[in-house]
Each structure stands twice: as C-alpha cells, then as structure tokens.
Amino acid sequence: xxxxxxxxxxxxxxGLSVRVLDPAVLDTPSVYFxxxxxxxxxxxxxxAMPDSLRPHVRPVAGREYWQAGRVREFLSRRxxxxxxxxxxxxxxxxxxxxxxxxxxxxxxxxxxxxEGTRGRGDQETVGRFGSGLFRLAQKRPDTPxxxxxxxxxxxxxxxxxxxxxxxxxxxxxxxxxxxxxxxxRADFLARLRDSMVTLMKETP
Amino acid sequence: MDSxxxxxxxxxxxxxxxxxxxxxxxxxxxxxxxxxxxxxxIAARVRAWWMMCVVFSxxxxxxxxxxxxxFAVMSLLALREFITLLPTRxxxxxxxxxxxFLIVPIQYLLIGMGWYGMFVIFIPVYGFWxxxxxxxxxxxxxxxxxxxxxIQWALMVSVYCISHVPAIIKLNLPGxxxxxxMLLLFFIVVTELCDVMQFVFGKAFGRRxxxxxxxxxxxxxxxxxxxxxxxxxxxxxxxxxxxxxxxxxxxxLTIGVLGFAGDVTLSAVKRxxxxxxxxxxxxxxxxxxxxxxxxxxxxxxxxHLVRFFYTPGxxxx
Numbered sequence: 001x002x003x004x005x006x007x008x009x010x011x012x013x014x015g016l017s018v019r020v021l022d023p024a025v026l027d028t029p030s031v032y033f034x035x036x037x038x039x040x041x042x043x044x045x046x047x048a049m050p051d052s053l054r055p056h057v058r059p060v061a062g063r064e065y066w067q068a069g070r071v072r073e074f075l076s077r078r079x080x081x082x083x084x085x086x087x088x089x090x091x092x093x094x095x096x097x098x099x100x101x102x103x104x105x106x107x108x109x110x111x112x113x114x115e116g117t118r119g120r121g122d123q124e125t126v127g128r129f130g131s132g133l134f135r136l137a138q139k140r141p142d143t144p145x146x147x148x149x150x151x152x153x154x155x156x157x158x159x160x161x162x163x164x165x166x167x168x169x170x171x172x173x174x175x176x177x178x179x180x181x182x183x184x185r186a187d188f189l190a191r192l193r194d195s196m197v198t199l200m201k202e203t204p
Numbered sequence: 205m206d207s208x209x210x211x212x213x214x215x216x217x218x219x220x221x222x223x224x225x226x227x228x229x230x231x232x233x234x235x236x237x238x239x240x241x242x243x244x245x246i247a248a249r250v251r252a253w254w255m256m257c258v259v260f261s262x263x264x265x266x267x268x269x270x271x272x273x274x275f276a277v278m279s280l281l282a283l284r285e286f287i288t289l290l291p292t293r294x295x296x297x298x299x300x301x302x303x304x305f306l307i308v309p310i311q312y313l314l315i316g317m318g319w320y321g322m323f324v325i326f327i328p329v330y331g332f333w334x335x336x337x338x339x340x341x342x343x344x345x346x347x348x349x350x351x352x353x354x355i356q357w358a359l360m361v362s363v364y365c366i367s368h369v370p371a372i373i374k375l376n377l378p379g380x381x382x383x384x385x386m387l388l389l390f391f392i393v394v395t396e397l398c399d400v401m402q403f404v405f406g407k408a409f410g411r412r413x414x415x416x417x418x419x420x421x422x423x424x425x426x427x428x429x430x431x432x433x434x435x436x437x438x439x440x441x442x443x444x445x446x447x448x449x450x451x452x453x454x455x456x457l458t459i460g461v462l463g464f465a466g467d468v469t470l471s472a473v474k475r476x477x478x479x480x481x482x483x484x485x486x487x488x489x490x491x492x493x494x495x496x497x498x499x500x501x502x503x504x505x506x507x508h509l510v511r512f513f514y515t516p517g518x519x520x521x
Contacts, residue, residue: 015284017484122293158294165300166280168288168483 003054003079010040010047014156014169018048019203025176026053029109030144031136032173035126035196036113037154040164042080044153045111048171055081058103059111060132062087083110093135101139110136114192124151126196129189137179137188144176145192149199174199208443209386213261216393220257223250242407249403252495253396260392264385268373269316271388275370276312280304281492282362285483290354295344299335299355307331308363315371318520323371327364332356361470361500362493368503374521375510377446386444391459391506393441398434398460399467399498405429419471427464434460446514455509462505463498470497 010016020026026049034045046054063084066076076082083103085096100110115127137143149172157164177195179188227247234240263271287300307327314323336352372391375384406426414424438456442449470493474482483491511518 015281015483152288155292158297161297163301163305165287165297166284166304168284 006043006079007047007054010043013164013166014040014044014047014153015166016044016047017168017170019170019172021173022175025144025146025173026050028144028176029056029104029107030146030176031104031110031112031133032057032146032148033112033114033129033133033192033196034148035150035200036115037150038157038159040153040157041113041150042111044150044169044171045148046080048148048173053109056107057109057111058083060085060100060113097135097139100136104136104140104143124200126193126200129193131185131189133192134179134185134188141179141181144178146176147174147192147196147199148172149174149196149203151200151203170203172199172203206386209389212386212389212393212441212444216257220250220254223253249400253400256396256495260389264373264389268370268385271373271385272312272315272370275366276308278492278496279308279312279363279366282366282482282496283308283358285491285493286358286362287355289477289479289482290351290358291347292351292355293344293346295342296339296351296355298342299338302334302338303331303355303359303363307334307359311363311367312370315367315374315521318374320519320521323367323521327359331359331364335359357473365466365500365504366496368507369499371507371521372503372510375507376515376518376521377510378515380446387510390438390441390444391503394434394437394456394459395463395498395502397437398430398456398463401433402426402430402464405433415468418468418475422464422468430464431457431460434463455506458509459502459506462502466500466502467498470494470500 032045034041042059046057049057059080059082061076061080061082061084063086066072066082066084076084083096083099085099086092103110112133114129114133133145137145149170151170151172152167153169155165156167156169174195177191183191227243227250230243231247234243259274263274283304292300311323311326311331314326335355339348339352339355369388369391372388373384375387377384377387380386402422403426405428406421406423409425409429410423412424413420414422414427435453435457438459439449439453442452445452447455470482474480481490482493511521515521
C-alpha cells in the first residue's frame with residue numbers, strides 16, 4: 001500500500017511519461033540499467049513499471065548507504081526489495097555477484113545504475129560504466145540487458161537539494177541487448193553505453 | 205442560484221450533448237483516413253470540453269474559493285509544463301521553488317483577499333526581482349539573462365495572466381449579487397467557443413495562411429470565423445452580464461482577437477523551443493498550457509475593461 005502511494009505521488013509530481021520501445025522486454029527477467037542523476041531515479045523507474053512487475057524489479061544498491069539508519073533499512077529491504085552490495089571491499093565481490101545471479105535465477109529482474117556516483121553537472125551526458133554489468137553477463141550469458149533513460153529527474157531534485165521542483169519527467173525503456181560469445185569487457189560495456197546514449201538522443 | 209446561470213449552464217449542457225452526438229454520427233460516416241483523423245481530432249476536443257465543463261461548473265457552483273484554488277492548480281500544471289522546456293540550471297533550483305511554493309500561493313491568496321492593487325503588481329515587480337536575486341545569490345552567470353528572462357516569461361504567462369481568470373469572480377458588479385460567477389462563465393464560454401470555431405472554420409474554409417512561419421494551421425478564414433462567432437456568442441450570452449447586447453458583441457469580438465493573439469504567441473514560443481505541445485496531460489490535445497493559451501491576454505484585458513467601465517469608482521476588484 002505504501003508502494004502504491006509512493007508510485008502515485010511520484011507520477012503526480014513528475015507528470016511521468018513512460019515510453020517502452022518493445023513491450024515484450026517486460027515479459028522476461030532482465031537486467032535493467034539506467035542513468036543516475038537524482039534520489040528520485042529509483043522511484044521513477046519503479047513508477048514506470050507495470051504493477052505486476054514492480055515487486056520483481058530489484059534495485060542493486062550500496063549497503064553502506066542503505067543500512068545506515070532505520071528508515072533507509074526499511075525502505076531498501078521491505079519496500080524496494082533491494083539487493084545490497086558492498087562497494088567498499090572488493091573481497092565481497094564474489095558474494096555480491098552470487099546474490100545478483102541468484103535473483104535472476106529465481107526469476108526476478110535487476111535494476112542497476114552503472115554510472116556509479118551521481119553526476120554533478122548541468123549537461124546531459126552518460127558517464128562511464130562500471131564493470132559490474134560485464135561480470136553479470138559472464139555468469140549468465142543469455143540474460144537480456146535493457147537500457148532505461150531517465151530525463152529531467154536531475155532537474156527535479158539535483159544532488160544536494162531536498163525539496164523537488166515539479167518538472168515533467170520521461171522514462172524511456174529501450175530494446176534488450178545480450179552479450180556476444182567471447183565479447184571483451186570494453187566492447188560489451190561500450191555497446192551498453194551506446195544504447196543508452198541512443199535512447200537519450202531519441203527521447204523527445 | 206440565479207436563474208440566468210441555470211439557463212446558461214443548461215444550454216451549454218445541451219450544446220455539448222449535440223456536439224457529442226454529431227461527433228459520433230460523423231465517426232460512423234468517416235471512410236477516408238483524412239476524414240477519420242479529422243473526426244478523431246474533433247472527438248478529442250469534445251472530450252476535453254466535457255471535462256473542462258464539469259470541472260469549471262463544479263468550481264463555479266461551489267463558490268469563489270473553489271474556483272480560485274482550481275485555477276491555482278492549473279497555474280501550477282501550466283508552470284510545470286513551461287519550466288520543463290526552459291534551459292534552467294542547478295543554480296535556478298531555489299528560485300524555482302520560490303515560484304512554485306511561494307509566489308503562486310501568494311498571487312491566488314491576493315485574489316481571495318480582494319487586494320487588487322497588490323494583485324496587479326506582485327508578480328511584475330516583486331516576483332520579477334525575487335527570482336532574479338535568488339538566482340544571483342546562487343552565483344551562476346552562465347546564460348543568466350536567458351534563464352532569468354525565460355523563467356519570468358513562464359511566471360507571467362502561467363501564473364500572472366491565468367490568475368486574471370478567477371479574478372473575474374471577485375468583480376463587484378452592481379446588481380449581480382456581488383459575484384462575477386456568471387461573468388466568468390461568459391468569459392470561458394466565449395473563449396473556448398472562439399477556439400473551436402477557429403478550428404472548424406479553418407478546416408472548412410481555410411485558404412490563406414495568416415502566420416505560416418509561426419503556426420501553419422491558422423488561416424485568415426479561420427481567424428475571421430472564430431472572431432465573428434465570439435462576437436455572436438457574446439451577444440447571445442449578454443444576459444449573463446451587465447453589458448448591453450451590442451457592448452457584449454463588441455467585447456466578444458475583442459476576446460476573439462486577443463484569444464488568437466495569446467494562442468499564436470505561445471505557438472511562437474513552442475516553435476522556438478522546437479516542441480509540438482507543452483505537455484501530455486490531455487490526450488490528443490497537448491498540455492494544460494495548450495488549452496488555456498488563448499486566455500492569457502484575453503483575461504487581463506477583459507478584467508480591466510469590465511472593471512473600468514462597469515464597476516465605477518472601485519479600488520478593489
């Protein structure tokens with residue numbers, strides 16, 4: 001119920017406009033990856049998902065942030081159904097990867113923000129992608145990777161601000177990509193990044 | 205409730221029902237794709253009017269406060285649509301917050317309070333400087349003039365001009381129960397009907413384009429038809445107003461011309477910003493701003509005309 005309320009509030013505040021290039025992508029468990037510029041990004045992507053799919057799209061988020069405090073802990077665990085990974089210690093990498101792969105195995109989808117920390121600038125660009133997506137693709141090569149482009153959420157609530165300015169926001173969900181056999185990391189990540197840049201240019 | 209109001213609203217309901225009926229009939233008859241598209245456009249407009257009619261009727265019936273709040277909400281929606289298109293930067297965030305959460309409420313509160321003097325200068329003087337100064341404090345001078353000026357435009361169009369519509373209800377007309385509710389109904393019906401008639405006449409008789417570089421669909425014939433229709437409708441609805449039939453006709457013509465002016469001005473802005481519609485709130489129609497753009501110049505002028513000629517000696521509304 002809290003979920004429905006948050007979804008509705010997000011839609012009203014952002015006048016959310018959702019474009020899905022290929023509705024069939026929503027039928028398969030996928031790894032969704034989106035650009036990151038605002039605290040509202042997660043809420044916007046969730047609000048863009050159909051009601052039936054929303055609980056099964058699990059955001060991959062940093063444990064050190066989401067377990068710092070009761071409200072965040074509640075939100076990440078109960079509301080968002082997040083997979084928490086440890087960004088500080090690379091020793092935990094294997095565990096984190098296993099969690100993520102297990103989720104896909106169980107039929108859930110993942111939501112990843114591969115740009116890492118949110119950008120500060122006023123320009124609209126897509127940052128460099130971290131390598132997590134590649135490692136996931138290596139473990140489960142036939143997983144579809146679906147780009148999501150979020151527009152204007154960084155204007156709604158820029159980094160460092162608390163009160164949002166109502167601005168019309170758009171979520172564009174693109175076509176799925178899969179890793180080619182023997183595709184090197186740089187090429188794969190570049191291809192993923194390019195697909196997001198294409199979405200960015202196509203979003204009206 | 206005043207019997208004149210009942211007659212007017214009943215007539216509007218009747219017209220809407222006829223319009224819906226005609227649209228449905230046309231829909232069944234349409235064969236070629238061009239006809240089907242035309243009917244679809246008309247149907248979308250009729251649906252939008254039903255919605256507007258219901259909303260406005262409720263507001264007008266429930267009284268001045270509801271009407272003022274309704275238009276405050278519309279201002280916020282229109283403002284959001286406009287701001288979205290502007291090249292605002294991070295530095296403008298706080299100034300924009302001031303607009304949405306301070307300036308809009310204050311402007312509409314001023315209407316409720318009946319403080320006319322402050323109502324007319326608050327945004328052009330104080331709003332203008334508050335926004336500019338808050339942006340200055342953020343220290344970002346890149347594109348400063350463009351950002352500040354375009355934000356002021358958004359404020360003037362979406363808030364200042366639109367707020368003159370519910371202000372009509374505060375006019376203290378002698379012999380009208382002290383309320384301008386019927387006058388508000390008059391204004392809205394004339395404006396919207398003029399809009400429709402421009403579209404219909406344009407499709408039926410349109411030949412010479414009037415401002416092709418701004419709005420390719422507008423024609424001299426459409427403009428003339430719309431303005432004349434506004435004059436006629438003004439005369440028909442003069443019973444809702446303190447105007448004589450001829451004065452009402454003249455005022456109707458004026459509203460028609462100014463409605464066109466507001467419409468093309470906002471079209472020029474859209475052209476510059478390379479967008480087709482301001483938003484997607486109304487399916488098939490665009491956003492709130494696309495619907496109320498014809499009221500932007502018409503409302504303030506209408507308010508001033510009525511106030512000057514028909515409410516002698518007033519210092520309030």
